[in-house]
Amino acid sequence: MQTRRETLKHSAAVAGLFATTGLFPQYAQAFDKAAFDAKNIADAVKAMGGSAPVESKDVTITGPDIAENGAVVPLGVSTSLANVKRVLLLVEKNPSALVAMFNVSPEVDVNFATRSKMGQSSDVYAVAITNDGKAFFAKKRSQSDFGRLRRLITYISIFRRNTWQIQCAFAPKLLAIKPPFVF
Amino acid sequence: MRIRAQASGDKATVRVLMSHEMESGQRKDGNGKTIPAWHIQDITATLNGKTVMTAEWGPAVSKNPFLQFNIKGAKAGDKVAITWKDNKGDSRTDEATVS
Numbered sequence: 079m080q081t082r083r084e085t086l087k088h089s090a091a092v093a094g095l096f097a098t099t100g101l102f103p104q105y106a107q108a109f110d111k112a113a114f115d116a117k118n119i120a121d122a123v124k125a126m127g128g129s130a131p132v133e134s135k136d137v138t139i140t141g142p143d144i145a146e147n148g149a150v151v152p153l154g155v156s157t158s159l160a161n162v163k164r165v166l167l168l169v170e171k172n173p174s175a176l177v178a179m180f181n182v183s184p185e186v187d188v189n190f191a192t193r194s195k196m197g198q199s200s201d202v203y204a205v206a207i208t209n210d211g212k213a214f215f216a217k218k219r220s221q222s223d224f225g226r227l228r229r230l231i232t233y234i235s236i237f238r239r240n241t242w243q244i245q246c247a248f249a250p251k252l253l254a255i256k257p258p259f260v261f
Numbered sequence: 262m263r264i265r266a267q268a269s270g271d272k273a274t275v276r277v278l279m280s281h282e283m284e285s286g287q288r289k290d291g292n293g294k295t296i297p298a299w300h301i302q303d304i305t306a307t308l309n310g311k312t313v314m315t316a317e318w319g320p321a322v323s324k325n326p327f328l329q330f331n332i333k334g335a336k337a338g339d340k341v342a343i344t345w346k347d348n349k350g351d352s353r354t355d356e357a358t359v360s
Contacts, residue, residue, distance in 0.1 A: 109348075114320075149323060154329075169321065178317070180330075181317075183312070186330055186331060191330075197287075
């Protein structure tokens with residue numbers, strides 16, 4: 079009888095075999111897991127076949143200066159560079175930096191937009207990788223001020239609920255008068 | 262999936278809104294167990310049956326993802342089809358006509 083351990087070992091071996099021979103169905107249209115697991119920009123770009131990225135004015139990233147909702151941050155990338163093979167969108171401080179990768183063909187403009195999640199304020203990067211493996215990037219600081227926004231809302235709701243108490247607390251200092259305790 | 266493809270000049274702008282949970286794999290459920298990632302991995306866009314763009318997405322793309330791109334040389338009446346495949350092996354294809 080085959081134990082669980084053996085079964086696992088065998089299936090792993092078979093999977094390995096498939097992967098090396100390119101027969102594994104999941105890899106037929108290759109999803110580059112290594113790149114999407116990369117924790118930082120450089121590793122992700124490397125896994126996608128680019129050299130160390132260089133900042134370039136020919137790559138444009140569009141995104142909000144202040145993201146109101148970290149679950150939906152609109153990001154766009156475009157470039158005027160020629161011979162671009164693929165473009166990447168990355169958020170530096172996400173658990174995995176790489177958000178999306180687009181393969182460019184001659185039939186499409188290098189101009190893509192999508193929406194991303196952001197855990198916290200971070201630099202967002204657009205990287206263009208050319209046919210000869212050079213990588214160019216543009217970055218943008220994007221504040222994700224959900225925390226501040228939430229504090230503000232809490233503050234306003236408290237303020238609205240306790241307007242009178244707050245006025246009582248502050249008015250004497252501001253106006254140097256005693257608050258009237260009878261309406 | 263909602264697809265809008267509008268021709269303007271010598272190219273067509275394609276806007277796609279897909280319906281997908283895009284679970285990040287970072288969130289925890291009520292019992293503190295991590296909810297496994299469930300996201301669209303591969304996108305393929307075709308124009309009249311010819312692949313013009315492919316993309317790979319990670320779990321950081323927003324829920325119900327949006328995608329916009331331009332196809333050069335697409336005219337009104339051309340067929341644009343978008344296919345997505347997620348990490349559970351599900352896939353979906355929808356087609357629209359360039360207007």
